[in-house]
Amino acid sequence: MSHQLPTVPHWIDGARRESGSGRTAPVYDPALGRQTKAVALADEAEIQAAIASAAAAFPGWAGTSMARRQQIVFRFRELLNERKLELAEIITSEHGKVVSDAAGEVARGLEVVELATGFPHLMKGGHSENVSTGVDVYSIKQPLGVVGIVSPFNFPAMVPMWFFPIAIAAGNTVVLKPSEKDPSAAIWMAELWKEAGLPDGVFTVLQGDRLAVDGLLEHPEVRSISFVGSTPIAQYIYETAAKHGKRVQALGGAKNHMLVLPDADLDLVADSAINAGFGSAGERCMAVSVLLAVEPVADExxxxxxxxxxxxxxxxxxxxxDMGPLVTEAHRDKVASYIDIAAADGAEVVVDGRGIEVDGEADGFWLGPTLLDRVPTTSRAYTEEIFGPVLSVVRVACYEEGVELIDSGAFGNGTAIFTNDGGAARRFQSEVQVGMIGINVPIPVPVAYYSFGGWKQSLFGANKAYGPAGFDFFTQEKAVTSRWLDPSHGGINLGFPQN
Structure with a gap:
């Protein structure tokens, strides 16, 4: 008799909800190379139930005082900080990243929770007195309603936390659709919100596949969509959600370059290239995948x-x-295929990560750090997002050639320059057409009180994630023009007020 694997459920109305759809997807332990769980895939009835629960909870939550909402967000922050290692271990078991790296992911998400605890300040409107005689104008920020979040596999805790702490603090209710590849972190966070005192229905987890995503995109009760993932899916989500009248923040793919000038500290560059290229097995949208070496530094x-x-x-x-497996066998094989593509196009495979010795089970989804040199800029290994531990070196003659390569790409997510020349660094930050820039910093992810997002095909929609942009996205502004008449007013006047 075969052993029945556990199924990761939905979270609806403040409780685990077992699925009745009869549809599931496998969840793997990437280091073991075998399925350890299944995850429910929602049907139409479950999609409707999740959204209806969030819609029913919205009026009460939006009407809850700021003081009470702030207390609950503070309590969630405290519980998350106390138990972050527990969440990190869940992430490792389904994503595969090293536990310390998973703990770092939780810590970066915690920064946004901490930002959200100060939300009353960020929810303040403006006020202008006596704009016309006896007339005042002021603004009010109010929540949108039900908001949808579709999150990727590579950061199952951090990316949802880019959005839901701000959305909840601002008075919205949230329906989160996590990745099917690592769905358990979302349920764990839902239970933590419950313990923190969040009312039922304010935070909902809808497990599923494209059917669930399309349900969020098309449902009239869902007012906005937040997404992080590949560019083709980001574009689809942006266009579909916008067609249905929703606000959208859709963060897409990347091909991040590190430009190294001849005066740079090459030991710092090498350390940074390793950290930024191979951390989390390269499964980061801010990973450095191309190193532009201004000659004559490439060989060294x-x-x-x-x-x-x-x-x-x-x-x-x-x-x-130092590095764990990739998330699935199919993804590992896809990433590995780019090594063959690069070699066929004339690149030199300096270090080949296929078939390496590992400290783990033989069936795990392994691909070691891979280094390619002299990668042609016409190769798919250069132009496409690989999303794995493959670092390409492209040799350039000068600063200008390097910037031209960066700017000619389809993406504009993150980039970095390594130099000891302050003038070159200042010129770079001004000229380069990329949304997030590091100067001697390889992964320039902004802290929570700034905002995250790229340019070009790395961002669809006007709003970046978290920071001030996050509060703008999850609120709508009313402008109120008010006059309280003095009893001694001069009577009726049908003219347009002028003073």
């Missing part, structure tokens, strides 16, 4: 990176190696 830099790769240990993330 490749030597330094190669020596550092040789010291890396790949294995089961629970054993605290």
């Amino acid at each position: 830099l490749i030597e330094k990176i190669t020596s550092r790769i040789a010291q890396l240990r790949v294995g089961d993330g629970r054993r605290e190696p």
Whole structure:
């Protein structure tokens, strides 16, 4: 008799809701290479039930005082901080990233929760007195209603926390559709909200596939959609949600470049390239995937990176190696295929991550750090987002050639320059057509009180994630023009008021 694997349920009306759809998807432990759970895939009735629950909870939550909402967000923050290692271990078991890396993910999400605890200040409107005689004008920020979040597999805790703490603090109710690949973190966070005192229906988790996504995109009660993922899906979500009259913040893909000038500290560059290229197995939208080496530094830099790769240990993330597996076998194979593509196009495979020794089960979804040199800029290995531990080196003759390559790409998410020349750095930050820039910083993810998002095909919609942009996105503004008449007013006057 086969062992029945557990199924990750929905969270509706403040409780786990077992699915009746009869549809599930496998959830793997990537370090073991085998299925350990299933996740429910919602049917139409469950989609409607999730959204109806959030819609029913909205009036009461929007009408809850700011003081009470703030207390609940503070309590969620305290509980999350106390138990963050527990959440990190859940992430590792389904995504595969090293536990310390998963803990770092939770910590970055916690920053946004902490920002949200100060939401009353960010919800203040403006006030102008006596704009015309006896007339005042002021503005009010109010919540939207039910908001939808569709999150990716690579950050199952941090990316949802870019959105839901701000949305909830501002008075909205949330329906989160997590990735089917690692769905358990969302349920864990839902239970934490319950413990923090959040009313039932304010935070809902709808497990599912494209049927659930389209349900959120098309349902009239859902007022906005927040998404992070690949560019084709981001574009689809943006166009579909906008067609149905929703606000959209859809963060797409990336092909992030690191420009290295000859005066840079090459040891710092090598360390940063390793950290930014291979952390979380390269499954980051802010990973550095292309190193633009301004000659004559490429040979020395490749030597330094190669020596550092040789010291890396790949294995089961629970054993605290340097790098874990990729999330699924199919994704591992897709990433590995780009090594063949690059080689066929004339690139040199300096370090090949296929078939490496690992500290883990043989069936895990392994691909070690890979270094490619002299990658042609016409190769798909250069132009497409690989989303894995593959770092490409492209040799350029000068600063201008490097910037031209960065700007000619379809994406504009993140980039970095490594130099000791302040003038070059200042010129770079002004000229380069990218939304997030690092100067001697390889992964320039802004802190929570700024906002995250790129340019070009890395962002669809006008709003970036979290920070001031997040509060603008999850609220709508009313402008009120008010006059309280003095009893001694001069009577009727049908003319247009002028003073």
